Every structure is written in structure tokens, then in C-alpha cells.
Amino acid sequence: MLLTHAKEQQELQIIAIKDNTLKTHLLKLGLGEGDVVRILGKIVCGPMLLECKSQEIALGMENIACIEVNAIHEELS
Numbered sequence: 883m884l885l886t887h888a889k890e891q892q893e894l895q896i897i898a899i900k901d902n903t904l905k906t907h908l909l910k911l912g913l914g915e916g917d918v919v920r921i922l923g924k925i926v927c928g929p930m931l932l933e934c935k936s937q938e939i940a941l942g943m944e945n946i947a948c949i950e951v952n953a954i955h956e957e958l959s
Contacts, residue, residue, distance in 0.1 A: 883950070883951060883952070883953075884946070884947060884949065884950060884951070885930070885941075885946040885947075885949040885950070885951050886943070886946050886947050888921050888924070888930075888951065888953075889921065889924075890921050890922070890923060890924055891920065891921060891922075892920070892921050892953060892955075893918060893919070893920050893953070893954040893955050894918065894919055894920075894921070894951035894952065894953055894954060895916065895917070895918050895919075895951060895952050895954055896913070896914065896915050896916065896917050896918075896919065896949060896950075896951055897915065897950045897951055897952055898915060898949070898950040899914070899915060899948060899949050899950075900948045900949070900950065901945075901948040904945055904948050904949075908939075911937075911939060912934075912935060912937070913932075913934050913935075913939060917934055917935070918934070918954060919932045919933065919934045919951075920932070920933045920934075922938060927943060928942075928943065929941060929942050929943070930943075930946050
């Protein structure tokens with residue numbers, strides 16, 4: 883699934899970053915494919931706040947639409 887479909891507090895593993903410029907930028911921040919992130923906050927049609935390796939990163943909608951993820955822990959109903 884794309885990161886745009888993630889819910890707050892969900893833990894996800896980054897599977898692919900489809901934009902090479904974004905991939906390079908995130909690698910400079912220490913975030914890449916295979917890393918686990920947690921969604922700290924999400925504004926509808928706005929930025930998303932992620933936590934990874936004890937740091938917080940805000941990404942805009944255009945960027946999160948380029949990141950493919952898998953859920954680590956599915957929510958229990």
C-alpha cells in the first residue's frame with residue numbers, strides 16, 4: 883500500500899521509494915527502504931509526521947504518495 887493510506891500510530895516498513903530524488907533526500911536523513919516508521923500525525927490533504935530511529939520527519943502529500951509500505955502490526959478488530 884502507499885503511505886497515503888496509513889493510519890495514525892500505525893507501524894510500517896518502507897518497501898519502495900518510487901522517486902529517486904526523494905529517495906536520495908530521505909537517505910541523507912537516515913531513512914530508506916527496509917526501515918520501520920510509525921505515523922505520529924496526519925493532516926487530511928496535508929503533511930504526515932513520521933517517527934523513525936528516534937527522529938521525527940514531516941513529509942508532504944506529494945512525497946508520501948511515492949512511498950510504498952507494508953504494515954508491521956495489523957490493527958485488531
